[in-house]
Amino acid sequence: MPAKATPTPRSSGILLHPTSLPGPYGIGDLGPAAFAWVDALVRAKQSWWQILPLGPTGYGDSPYQCFSALAGNPNLISPELLVQDGLLRDQGVAARPSLPEDSVDYGAVIAFKTRILNEAWRNFRAGSSAPLRPFFEKFSRENARWLDDFGLFMALKDSHRGAGWQEWPRDLRLRRPQALEAARQQFSDAIGSHKFRQFLFFSQWRRLKTYAHEQGIRLIGDVPIFVASDSVEVWANPGLFLLDDEGQPTVVAGVPPDYFSATGQLWGNPLYNWEKLRETGYAWWLDRLRATLQQVDLVRLDHFRGFDAYWTVPAGMPTAEVGEWVKAPGADFLDTVRRALGSLPFIAEDLGIITPEVEALRERFQLPGMRILQFAFGGAPEARFLPHNYERNTVVYTGTHDNDTTRGWYSNLPEGEAHFMRRYLARDGSDVAWDLIRAAWASVADYALAPLQDLLGLGSEARMNLPGRPSGNWCWRFTQSQLTEGILDRLGDMTELYGRWRSQDQETNHGC
Numbered sequence: 001m002p003a004k005a006t007p008t009p010r011s012s013g014i015l016l017h018p019t020s021l022p023g024p025y026g027i028g029d030l031g032p033a034a035f036a037w038v039d040a041l042v043r044a045k046q047s048w049w050q051i052l053p054l055g056p057t058g059y060g061d062s063p064y065q066c067f068s069a070l071a072g073n074p075n076l077i078s079p080e081l082l083v084q085d086g087l088l089r090d091q092g093v094a095a096r097p098s099l100p101e102d103s104v105d106y107g108a109v110i111a112f113k114t115r116i117l118n119e120a121w122r123n124f125r126a127g128s129s130a131p132l133r134p135f136f137e138k139f140s141r142e143n144a145r146w147l148d149d150f151g152l153f154m155a156l157k158d159s160h161r162g163a164g165w166q167e168w169p170r171d172l173r174l175r176r177p178q179a180l181e182a183a184r185q186q187f188s189d190a191i192g193s194h195k196f197r198q199f200l201f202f203s204q205w206r207r208l209k210t211y212a213h214e215q216g217i218r219l220i221g222d223v224p225i226f227v228a229s230d231s232v233e234v235w236a237n238p239g240l241f242l243l244d245d246e247g248q249p250t251v252v253a254g255v256p257p258d259y260f261s262a263t264g265q266l267w268g269n270p271l272y273n274w275e276k277l278r279e280t281g282y283a284w285w286l287d288r289l290r291a292t293l294q295q296v297d298l299v300r301l302d303h304f305r306g307f308d309a310y311w312t313v314p315a316g317m318p319t320a321e322v323g324e325w326v327k328a329p330g331a332d333f334l335d336t337v338r339r340a341l342g343s344l345p346f347i348a349e350d351l352g353i354i355t356p357e358v359e360a361l362r363e364r365f366q367l368p369g370m371r372i373l374q375f376a377f378g379g380a381p382e383a384r385f386l387p388h389n390y391e392r393n394t395v396v397y398t399g400t401h402d403n404d405t406t407r408g409w410y411s412n413l414p415e416g417e418a419h420f421m422r423r424y425l426a427r428d429g430s431d432v433a434w435d436l437i438r439a440a441w442a443s444v445a446d447y448a449l450a451p452l453q454d455l456l457g458l459g460s461e462a463r464m465n466l467p468g469r470p471s472g473n474w475c476w477r478f479t480q481s482q483l484t485e486g487i488l489d490r491l492g493d494m495t496e497l498y499g500r501w502r503s504q505d506q507e508t509n510h511g512c
Contacts, residue, residue, distance in 0.1 A: 309327050
């Protein structure tokens, strides 16, 4: 294993969501494979592991549509670590259904994980792993501000067979105190179970994060600008969103047509009541950002455009083509965040329609913007995505979770655009994914990242997400045999060649 890296202005990393990790339980998790992945990043001389949002996923299994902006996804809890902690027996974990190795069957995985997590809760209540009890109680006290509402919200969803909160009885939907207290009494065990799952998730994540830091690997997280309509945040804080008297959104979020979609993207999320948020000193947002920064080191602010102005679509519209831009309090908001946090450890996702006002907002707060190499050569090529136009305060990607893999993208590229790419990169396109990786790593951008699919040279079958497709997303996983030492060493050599990694030994030798 190479010597541990020390921070440098230039660095690089890999985008891989934990669900895509290998393992025997149908979905990547926070167990041994995640620790092995950190070791792989070290061997490849990387500095960063970028992930998608870690929240509990809802409809469509999207990490961008979660039941909570603060909670963790119980499906990422490692069964093997539960066995190590004495909460499960080996035979209970071994009795798992037959699950695919290279994709996630969410229905089967959720059923399996729910069964073993319920068993872990029963065992815990019966006295198993007694040393964990004071830690669970401490976790519950310290996180009560969000955890109490979350536990009740999830217990109520269970009792209503997963129905969204807008479909619950009116007294529960509108949070009448008497109805809530009765629900707390009736569903106390289910509430405790959901709180315990959160304790397990954050305990396992903390172990993994600590290990990554010990190996010199830092973490990039992701904060979607909007939250899901069916989330505890909207149910518990309706005044912070543009809702009617019955809790239904009056307008919803999206973006107009762009190079991702000819009809725009209709996300459907409720929009913020920014005036109300401003009156509270953006307290809800500060809580959210602080919580995320306890999990990761650097945060990608998804849809940074929306902090300057956001696209409002009337509720009930079939696409995002009809709507209007409404101003948001970008500078006031970021000033408040900087004062509260002491810094702005953020990446601005400035893709799509970017106005001079958005660019000025990003530059005022010196946030690195994003550049996607696929956008430099395909679709409607934009000059700002070509490497010779980059500034240093930039994060360059070959592609993101919303793009096809580079190999899949190139296979559908019109010949004229493909020819331009080959001329620009001085390559023949036979190893196109690594051609773009080299261009990213060689650029002046301070940060260079690529999805693991591009390192593996995979085609469209490994695409993570197709915006606008209602199902079949977020399923891809790699298998351990795909990630060879040769691939890791090839990336390590490229990373060192382009000055994105410097070992402690190199620092010492340089000073002699």
